Amino acid sequence: MNELSFPSGLLALTFGVVVGSFVNVLIHRLPLMVMQAHEAAPESEVGLDICQPASHCPNCHTPLRAWHLLPLLSYVWLKGRCNFCQHPIGVIYPLIETVTGLLWLACAWRWGLTPSALSWACFATSLLALSVIDWQTTLLPDALTQTLLWTGLIASSMRWIALPLDEAVWGAAVGYTSLWLVAFVFEQITHQEGMGAGDFKLFAALGAWLGPVPLIPLVFLASMSGMLVGIALKARGQLHEGRYVPFGPFLAMAAGLLVVFGPNTALQWLGL
Ligand SMILES: [Zn+2]
Incomplete structure (x- = not known):
């Protein structure tokens, strides 16, 4: 501090x-x-x-x-x-x-x-905008997700954030590929679209800021909180048939928690 x-x-x-x-x-x-x-x-x-x-x-x-x-x-x-x-x-x-x-x-x-504060403030602001847009419209505009990915790589290469550049690059690649793979398998089994491409791009961007390993607790936290909110909305009759809870706000919230508390604390919460 x-x-x-x-x-x-x-x-x-x-x-x-x-x-x-x-x-x-x-x-x-x-x-x-x-x-x-x-x-x-x-x-x-x-x-x-x-x-x-x-x-x-x-x-x-x-x-x-x-x-x-x-x-x-x-x-x-x-x-x-x-x-x-x-x-x-x-x-x-x-x-x-x-x-x-x-x-x-x-x-x-x-x-x-410092440049670090500016970097993380831009990161947080982008996630706030993306969360509200996704919640209201189920869209995650490329203009924000792609910019967030590139600024993460740049912030890392400029040493504005503590994440080494190779981890930022791997984070982006692993982020995109892992969610794409989950969605692909889900689609093959259920013949339903579970996630949009915007979710993959957002997860790639989060990987560029956090590195590949923290993506594991991140996706756990986001899925669990998203599921709880989905169940609560359904129980109260506020989630209509065929509608789904957007994933972006939960990815963003989990990313915020990881930045504040660190990935190790998040793993402890999850008992991992
Ligand atoms: Zn008026």
């Missing part, structure tokens, strides 16, 4: 909150862009990308002014309602900004204001 001074902590928190408002844009727009590429996007959203059109109210479509876009502050200032039509603004927006801010603060606290 580092002694984190108050100004440094405030800087990390503020920066994280600002990044969080960009995460909101990604969460809303990336799935629509993926659907567009497959010509499945709603007609009103055709031609959208990350920058175009400018942010607008989803209800009255009035473009927002600069002071409506201040992370967290605007939400508080506008009392959670659109300035033009008074339509409530989803609580997810300030929530994502707050969580991202806290993740950046936690990384600064753990690693100080």
